[in-house]
Amino acid sequence: MDQPTRTTATARVYSIFCLGHSMCAVAVRTRVAINEFARKLRAFPATSFDTTEEIRRFLAGTPVDEASLAPYLTWDRQHYTRNLIDRTDLYELIAICWEVGQFSSVHNHRDQNCWMAAPIGKLVVENFSVGFQDIEAGNCRLEASNRVELTVENPCAVDPREPVHRVVNPREFNQRAVSLHVYSRPFDTCVVYSPEQGTCGEIQLHYNTMYGKTVPSSQ
Numbered sequence: 118m119d120q121p122t123r124t125t126a127t128a129r130v131y132s133i134f135c136l137g138h139s140m141c142a143v144a145v146r147t148r149v150a151i152n153e154f155a156r157k158l159r160a161f162p163a164t165s166f167d168t169t170e171e172i173r174r175f176l177a178g179t180p181v182d183e184a185s186l187a188p189y190l191t192w193d194r195q196h197y198t199r200n201l202i203d204r205t206d207l208y209e210l211i212a213i214c215w216e217v218g219q220f221s222s223v224h225n226h227r228d229q230n231c232w233m234a235a236p237i238g239k240l241v242v243e244n245f246s247v248g249f250q251d252i253e254a255g256n257c258r259l260e261a262s263n264r265v266e267l268t269v270e271n272p273c274a275v276d277p278r279e280p281v282h283r284v285v286n287p288r289e290f291n292q293r294a295v296s297l298h299v300y301s302r303p304f305d306t307c308v309v310y311s312p313e314q315g316t317c318g319e320i321q322l323h324y325n326t327m328y329g330k331t332v333p334s335s336q
């Protein structure tokens with residue numbers, strides 16, 4: 118196993134396992150730089166991206182160092198930003214920056230697999246079940262199902278059986294957050310839903326930055 122490229126006192130994740138009433142063991146996971154994370158992700162064979170568990174475990178076992186993400190972070194008071202870190206035929210790796218109170222539309226992932234972790238701050242993923250959808254006609258009926266807290270210790274995979282969700286940085290958390298997303302395969306459109314109005318439609322997705330450089334059309 119490769120050695121992580123950064124080891125600082127703050128760049129650690131502590132998982133506490135209770136061994137009884139009087140004794141606890143602390144397992145320390147050292148955070149890795151994003152370049153190292155991306156290099157390891159590239160080493161997975163194509164079959165690893167066909168199901169969700171293997172990459173979810175990789176995210177859980179490979180927490181990313183906050184400081185190494187700096188070249189990829191951009192902030193916009195009006196909208197969360199999408200920042201491309203790496204892209205292959207198999208997947209794209211994106212950092213999304215969430216100001217306090219920002220949230221995504223309710224959306225799907227075009228039947229692609231998706232994994233998320235939150236190396237900075239924490240987020241909430243709200244899942245929805247689809248009772249009915251007619252994308253051509255723009256009609257749907259959705260019901261809220263469960264909510265999952267997304268943290269560095271608790272990455273999650275979108276459930277292919279219930280892939281409609283939104284991501285929220287709740288105002289009460291009172292902190293910025295950054296999520297890392299792996300989408301396999303890459304996609305540049307998705308369907309967004311309004312559960313309240315029972316409407317849905319396809320939108321085009323854009324990057325605000327690619328490989329640390331601003332995309333002119335995003336300004």
Ligand SMILES: [Fe+2]
Pocket residue numbers: 224225226231282
């Ligand atoms: Fe998503």
